Amino acid sequence: MPTEKSKPIEDLLTGIAGISRQEAAARKICTWCKKPVGPFRDPLSVRENEISGFCQQCQDETFGG
Numbered sequence: 001m002p003t004e005k006s007k008p009i010e011d012l013l014t015g016i017a018g019i020s021r022q023e024a025a026a027r028k029i030c031t032w033c034k035k036p037v038g039p040f041r042d043p044l045s046v047r048e049n050e051i052s053g054f055c056q057q058c059q060d061e062t063f064g065g
């Protein structure tokens with residue numbers, strides 16, 4: 001489940017990604033590439049998905065991996 005954020009932040013992220021983190025989580029897709037999420041490498045990657053909605057590949061490309 002996505003972490004809680006203020007409405008202005010959620011609106012900004014949805015505007016950038018074109019999908020809300022909640023909708024992406026419900027559909028089990030990445031907020032960035034729109035591909036299915038998981039599997040994740042470790043608990044930290046799962047936590048990052050809860051924060052950003054990124055799949056493992058997008059996390060690796062964004063943050064290094």
